[in-house]
Amino acid sequence: MRILAKLHAYPPHHNAGAEWAAHSLLRALAARGHRVEVHLSEVTDSREPFALDGVQVIPPAPRLDFSKEAKSAGAVISHLENVPSAAAAARGWGRPLVVLCHNTFPATFKQTGSGTTALAVYNSEWMAAAAGEYFDEHPKLARPEREVVVRPPVIxxxxxxxxxxxxxxxxxxxxxxxxxxxxxxxxxxxxxxxxxxxxxxxxxxxxxxxxxxxxxxxxxxxxxxxxxxxxxxxxxxxxxxxxxxxxxxxxxxxxxxxxxxxxxxxxxxxxxxxxxxxxxxxxxxxxxxxxxxxxxxxxxxxxxxxxxxxxxxxxxxxxxxxxxxxx
The missing domain is CATH 3.40.50.2000 (Glycogen Phosphorylase B;)
Incomplete structure (x- = not known):
């Protein structure tokens, strides 16, 4: 299964918890044999693609169009500020969108409830409960098709x-x-x-x-x-x-x-x-x-x-x- 992720930076800084949690999750998918690609939204020190823990990392490039790459993806994963653009790409090709939710701020739930989220991943039980309350209070938003709690993995x-x-x-x-x-x-x-x-x-x-x-x-x-x-x-x-x-x-x-x-x-x-x-x-x-x-x-x-x-x-x-x- 080809899995595309749209993230801010990679490899993550240690105490940027959201990025590190995303890395742990993507690494687990790669370990199960999936083809995992991370497309970055921020320019990094490396301008060439590289591999990290089985995950292929693609720095921004003028000729690379993430929305076109999403056409052949089995799933599109994103979080934080990259969710709107990733959602647009997934929606354009009818690909399932996965949103990693790292906080209980209204913007997170608003983006998750855009109507195209196939799977929302909450990092704690209390966040899942907060999401439920938010969607109940905002019935015009579309609750994700499926929701799951996955605590940030620490080995x-x-x-x-x-x-x-x-x-x-x-x-x-x-x-x-x-x-x-x-x-x-x-x-x-x-x-x-x-x-x-x-x-x-x-x-x-x-x-x-x-x-x-x-x-x-x-x-x-x-x-x-x-x-x-x-x-x-x-x-x-x-x-x-x-x-x-x-x-x-x-x-x-x-x-x-x-x-x-x-x-x-x-x-x-x-x-x-x-x-x-x-x-x-x-x-x-x-x-x-x-x-x-x-x-x-x-x-x-x-x-x-x-x-x-x-x-x-x-x-x-x-x-x-x-x-x-x-x-």
Whole structure:
């Protein structure tokens, strides 16, 4: 089966969760023997087609018309800002459109309900519920022919390592909680903090002797360069539809302190330590509780249990079978 995807960038930056989730899903299709091609909407360093994990990647080219390529596709997959153009191509040739939904913003559901979506893929149960409510409230939109929940796949073996001693934040973008991170670092000068620059958003940076800031890290190097240095992961986000980095940290038994967003509560489950984003005292207290050896050991064990519960095998099988049913 020839499968075409229209995406923004490829390979994805590690902490661009939507792009990384799409890559994981497309890689699974390629592993099952499908011919998977990703057509990019953004100019990249490479102007020539290349292969990544069995997926053929096609950079933008003046003579290449995605809409014509869609004629021979068994399915057209897209997400975010590329959905309208991908939908037009799929509609023009009567090809099934698959929309990957990574957030609960109205624009996502509006595009998904354009009337041509054969399959909508939600990254969490709470997102699927939000989609149902949105379509009930907007009856003029066409609900997708089929909907499925596929959690962002994280293969634990790719991220498992021995935790380090730093308190870590991944992405110094303000909505990810950079302000909370810097307040904690200032309050706790005897602790070692680690910040990983994000691949998007304006980065909020300061200079403190107990904080090391490193550049964005490729996904293949996260275990060695980030999680092997991390004792506690902080996720004081304003919004997370799921929370991929938290799930990656669980694979190493790293406790995660997080804002109680619906996505983080669903992804981390009982392993998460939840504190309101604006309660900096609460964040400090949570970190200090983990100084106790027994408390840390229990939190680490809970993280490993949750990681096993989130094994992606069933999700990936459900995803591949949903695509193959579009034939």
């Amino acid at each position: 634990a073996a790719d991220y498992a390592t021995t935790p380090g001693n730093a308190i870590t934040l991944i992405n110094l973008f303000a909505p990810k909680g950079a302000d909370v991170f810097w307040q904690l670092a200032e309050r706790m000068p005897d602790r070692q903090f680690l910040a990983v620059r994000g691949s998007y958003g304006e980065q909020v940076e300061k200079s403190l002797p107990n904080v090391e800031v490193i550049d964005n890290v490729p996904g293949t190097d996260m275990a060695q360069l980030v999680y092997a240095r991390t004792r506690i992961l902080l996720m004081p986000s304003e919004y997370e539809s799921w929370g991929r980095t938290g799930v990656e940290a669980l694979a190493s038994g790293i406790p995660v302190i997080a804002s109680p967003t619906p996505g983080l509560k669903e992804s981390l489950g009982k392993a998460g330590m939840f504190v309101r984003r604006d309660d900096v005292n609460g964040w400090q207290a949570a970190i200090e509780r983990l100084d106790d050896t027994e408390t840390y050991a229990k939190a680490s064990a809970a993280a490993l249990r949750r990681s096993k519960q989130l094994d992606p095998a069933e999700d990936l099988a459900r995803w591949c079978e949903a695509i193959e049913a579009l034939r």
